[in-house]
Amino acid sequence: MKRIFLTLLTSLSFVYIYAQSPRSFNSRLESVTVYSIGAELNHKAKISLPAGTSEIILNDMANNIDESSIQVGVPSSVTILSTSFSRDFLRNENKSxxxxxxxxxxxxxxxxxxxxxxxxxxxxxxxxxxxxxxxxxxxxxxxxxxxxxxxxxxxxxxxxxxxxxxxxxxxxxxxxxxxxxxxxxxxxxxxLDKTGTTGQIVLQVMATEPSNADFNISYLSPNAAWLAFYDLRAENTSSPLKIVYKANVTQSTGLDWKKVKLSLSTGNPSQNGTAPLLSAWFLQFGEPAYAYQQQKQMYQNRIQSMETRAPMDKKDLEEQPIINALQGQVAGVQVQAPVSVQQNENMLNASFDIEIPYDIASNSKPHSVTLKEFSQPANFKYYSVPKIEADAFLMAEITNYDKLNLLPGEANIIFENSYVGKSFINPNATTDTLNLSMGRDKKITIKREKVAEQTGIKFIGNSKKQTFTYEIRLRNGKKEAVNLLLKDQYPVSTDKDMEVELLAADGAVINKETGVLTWKLSLKAGATETIRISYAIKYPKDKNIVNL
CATH class of the missing domain: 1.10.287 (Helix Hairpins)
Incomplete structure (x- = not known):
């Protein structure tokens, strides 16, 4: 009887230790949804559970996890008591x-x-x-x-x-x-680089009966992102504009994503979703906030520098002097994925489902994937400001671009089957028309020169009158007619002692507030045209204008 009691006690002790000791299981990464910042990773694991309470360690998780986002799907016979996350620095396979x-x-x-x-x-x-x-x-x-x-x-x-x-x-x-x-x-x-270090999710679970259970685990990791970039292709100015929507995906979650189902979403789950509220704004006297003014000026300068990269809308085309083409290549692995990607939309964002299983290494290097192709009707026209750049820039004007779900990003420009440079797409314009720069066209020759015999200085009493005359010569070397938006300018006075007179503008639309002159020209194939502008400035002869 005593031996039976000891055997039973030993068995119960073994069961107790077996139930209390944490057991480790490997998980398999099934699918990933990548956001503009962060990613949702979905794993599966087959877990053998005894009846009662157990501590489970799930391996092969990302090295950085938002613990509040961890969700575990289990059968009805299993209850999750608690979840926690830790990094696994000890496994040899975590070495890069x-x-x-x-x-x-x-x-x-x-x-x-x-x-x-x-x-x-x-x-x-x-x-x-x-x-x-x-x-x-x-x-x-x-x-x-x-x-x-x-x-x-x-x-x-x-x-x-x-x-x-x-x-x-x-x-x-x-x-x-x-x-x-x-x-x-x-x-x-x-x-010091922990990109090769994986994580572990530790679960406290309770099962009503022994079972082999399927666990579905999902969580958010901040160590992944994607950026949009594009190929803009046009065979000629009479064909539709082809927009190839692409993405550069980067990740350093510590896990190499191998043969996973990949989705890209335009949303950002880490962004605060609480709507702002206004409170009362009470004014009070005090010393000038010099530091605040400095910060405000820095912020305004930063906004202005960002705006110079964006493409022009209709108003910009009327007032801005020139488009700055962006330089540089996007480095990384170029991978071609199926073009017919399923695009899903809801009220807040859009997502793209990649049809084939995908591989992305945890090395922080960009991996390129093609998401979708659009063939968009476009109105092509040329734009030039020869005072600054003696080139004509081809612009593609498209409407109804909201349905494309475009994001800000760089664009490679391919025109007439030749790579011509880079531009930038900014779909956040407030107008219903989006103007995309398609680069320079060297077949349109533009030259702006000063006319020496009609430029000079005359002294009139205590004043001097300085006259400037410029001639702009244009030639269309293309085999088809082109529409050209040409811009120049004359100075605007900021002093009552300084008088500015526009002498000639050859039919330009004049903006007297800014001094911008605009011509809408139609040049036939092989045609040439000459435009003259002339203006005079009268001011006291004992003064000089430094920026004339």
Whole structure:
């Protein structure tokens, strides 16, 4: 009876320990939804559960998780009591490929250093032995002169050989030691990179009965993002504009996404979704807030610098001097995905489902994927401000662009099957028309020159009158007619002693407030046209205008 009781007690203790000890399970990444900032990762795991309470460790999770976003789907017989997250720094497979490569090279160099050190020790011992034999031979034995000369030559040559070998081996040791120090420093730097470190989700669960349960785990990780970029293609100015919608996806979650179902969403789950409220604004006297004014000015400067990158809308085309083409390539792995991507829309954002399983390494490098292609009707026209740039810029004007769900991003421009440069798409314009820059067209020649005989200074009493005349010559070298929006300007006075008179504008639309002159021209194939502008400034002769 006593033996039965002890056996039962032992069994119960084993069951208790088995139930209380945390058990580890690997998970499989099934799908990922990437947002503009962050990503939702969805895993599956097969878990064997005993009846009662258990602690479960789920491996192969992202290295950075928003714990409040963790959701676990389990059968009805299982209850989740608690969830927590931790990083797993101990698993050897978490070492990055770069770390492993340097670590292996370090071991090889250390072995080579050991061989060099062994050779040096042997040479130094031989030198000690040689010195001892030299002393014994010289003190305890008598030798004649001829033998003494032979012995002296032998010792001299042998010592010289050994000392030179020792010197060379010490030099080799110094080189290896420096290499080892550099590699150890590199390993230390690589060890700070935790992109190869995965995470763990620890669950406290309670099961009503033993079972093999399927767990579905989802969570948000901030270490992923995607940016939109585009290819703008046009065969000629009479064909529709093809817009190829692409994405650069980056991630450093610590997990290599292998054969996962990928979706890209225009939403941002990390953004605060609470609507703002206004409270009463009470004024009070005080000292001027100099720091606030500085910050306000910095903010305004930043906004202005951002606005210069955006494409022009209709108002911009009337007032802005020129489009600045953006330079530089987008680095990264270029991967072509199916173009017929399913696009889903709801009231807040749009998402794109990639049809094929996708691979994206956890290395923070951009991976390119094509999302969708549009063939959009466009009105093509040319735009030029020869005072600043003696080139004509092709503009594509499109309407009803809201349905395209475009995001701000760079665009590669391919016109007439040739790459012509970069532009920037800003769909956040407030107008119903979006103007896209298609780059420069060198077949339209534009030259602006000062007409010397009609430019000069005249003195009238206490005043001087300065006259400027410019001639703009245009030539359409294309095989078809083009519409060209041409702009120039004359100065605007800011002082009552300064009088500005526009003498000639050749039929331009004049904006007297800004001094901008606009011509809407239609140039036939091979045609040339000349436009003249002339203006005069009268001001006191004892003054100078610094920016004239």
């Amino acid at each position: 490929p770069a770390y492993i490569k340097v670590e292996d090279s370090l071991q090889i160099i250390k072995r080579e250093l050991n061989k060099v050190q062994n050779k040096r020790v042997v040479e130094e011992n031989l030198l000690v032995l040689l010195d001892k034999n030299q002393a014994i031979g010289g003190v305890n034995t008598g030798v004649n002169v001829a033998e003494l000369i032979k012995i002296a030559d032998y010792y001299k040559n042998k010592q010289l050989e050994l000392r030179n070998n020792i010197f060379s081996l010490k030099e080799a040791e110094d080189v290896q030691q420096k290499r080892i120090a550099r590699m150890q420093q590199q390993l230390q730097e690589l060890s």
